[in-house]
Amino acid sequence: MVCSDSGGGFDGLVLGGELMSLRTPLGTVLGLGSAKDGTGHFWGQRLSGMGLLIVGLWFVYALITMPGFSHSDAIAFIGAPMNAVMLLLLVVTMAYHSSLGIQVVIEDYIHGHGLKLTALILSRFAHIFLAVAAVYAIIKIGLGA
Numbered sequence: 001m002v003c004s005d006s007g008g009g010f011d012g013l014v015l016g017g018e019l020m021s022l023r024t025p026l027g028t029v030l031g032l033g034s035a036k037d038g039t040g041h042f043w044g045q046r047l048s049g050m051g052l053l054i055v056g057l058w059f060v061y062a063l064i065t066m067p068g069f070s071h072s073d074a075i076a077f078i079g080a081p082m083n084a085v086m087l088l089l090l091v092v093t094m095a096y097h098s099s100l101g102i103q104v105v106i107e108d109y110i111h112g113h114g115l116k117l118t119a120l121i122l123s124r125f126a127h128i129f130l131a132v133a134a135v136y137a138i139i140k141i142g143l144g145a
C-alpha cells in the first residue's frame with residue numbers, strides 16, 4: 001500500500017503493517033524533497049506556449065498585411081483597438097512564458113545558492129520591468145497621448 005501525506009506527496013510504502021520511508025535520512029533531516037510546484041510550472045509553460053502560438057500567428061499575419069513599415073504606419077497599427085489588445089496579449093504572454101523558461105534554465109544550471117537566488121530575483125524584476133514598459137508604450141500609443 002502506498003501512503004502519502006496530506007499535501008499529496010509520496011512518503012513511503014506500508015509493508016507488513018509498518019511504514020517504510022523512501023526518503024534518505026539526510027533528505028529527511030535537510031527537508032529536501034518536492035517543492036510541489038512542478039505541475040503548475042509545467043502547465044504554465046504549456047498553456048502560455050499555446051497562447052503564444054495563437055497570438056504569434058496573428059502577429060505574423062498582421063505584419064504581412066500591414067500597408068507599410070513607416071513610423072506613421074506603426075502608430076496607426078497600434079492605434080487600432082483590436083491590434084492594441086492583441087499586442088498587449090502578446091507582450092504579457094511572452095513575458096510570462098519567457099520568465100518561466102529562464103527560471104528553469106537558472107534552476108538547472110546555476111548551482112551556487114546565493115547566485116541562483118540573485119539570478120532568479122533579477123530575472124523576475126527584468127521580466128516585470130520590460131512587460132510593464134511595453135504595456136505602457138502600447139497603451140500610450142493606443143490612446144494617442
